[in-house]
Amino acid sequence: xxxxxxxxxxxxxxxxxxxxxxxxxxxxxxxxxxxxxxxxxxxxxxxxxxxxxxxxxxxxxxxxxxxxxxxxxxxxxxxxxxxxxxxxxxxxxxxxxxxxxxxxxxxxxxxxxxxxxxxxxxxxxxxxxxxxxxxxxxxxxxxxxxxxxxxxxxx
Numbered sequence: 001x002x003x004x005x006x007x008x009x010x011x012x013x014x015x016x017x018x019x020x021x022x023x024x025x026x027x028x029x030x031x032x033x034x035x036x037x038x039x040x041x042x043x044x045x046x047x048x049x050x051x052x053x054x055x056x057x058x059x060x061x062x063x064x065x066x067x068x069x070x071x072x073x074x075x076x077x078x079x080x081x082x083x084x085x086x087x088x089x090x091x092x093x094x095x096x097x098x099x100x101x102x103x104x105x106x107x108x109x110x111x112x113x114x115x116x117x118x119x120x121x122x123x124x125x126x127x128x129x130x131x132x133x134x135x136x137x138x139x140x141x142x143x144x145x146x147x148x149x150x151x152x153x154x155x
Contacts, residue, residue: 004155011154012147019143023136025086028066030125030132032084035067036095037118037125044114047107054103074099091124 039061046057055075063071066084073079080099082092098121101113 008151008155011150012144015147015150016140016143019139019141019146020136022143023132023139026128026132026135028084029086030128031065032067032087033121033125033128035063035065036098037121039063039067039071040098040114040118040121043102044111044118047111047114051107070095070099074102094120094124 042061043057046052052060058071058075070082073081080096080102082095082099084092087095098117101110104110105113
């Protein structure tokens with residue numbers, strides 16, 4: 001009897017874990033746009049005040065994950081290509097255009113461009129946060145239901 005309960009709990013836990021893994025791309029997308037919006041705010045204030053070189057500015061703040069990879073690729077080779085699978089084609093183009101514009105032109109032109117990008121980046125950030133919350137909960141619930149279905153079929 002205890003073995004059945006243990007097996008049922010393990011099956012349910014495994015299916016919930018699979019649901020958590022399935023929601024990973026939405027969490028990664030949320031982190032990417034959160035860091036991009038934060039980077040944009042910092043860069044706008046940087047353009048207004050100290051005006052450090054781009055590589056020095058990028059190194060002055062810690063970033064994580066795929067966004068950090070994008071920045072490192074940008075500073076090493078000026079390659080602005082963003083090719084992460086969780087981004088749509090439009091989002092990849094938006095990010096590539098954004099990274100291409102970094103450090104090009106005078107500060108007033110950059111302020112204008114990055115100020116205009118601020119609203120769209122905030123929209124992407126809130127959209128990705130909402131989607132992450134909704135899809136994350138959905139995948140966890142589906143994992144739980146799948147686990148319960150397997151337990152019912154097995155036992």
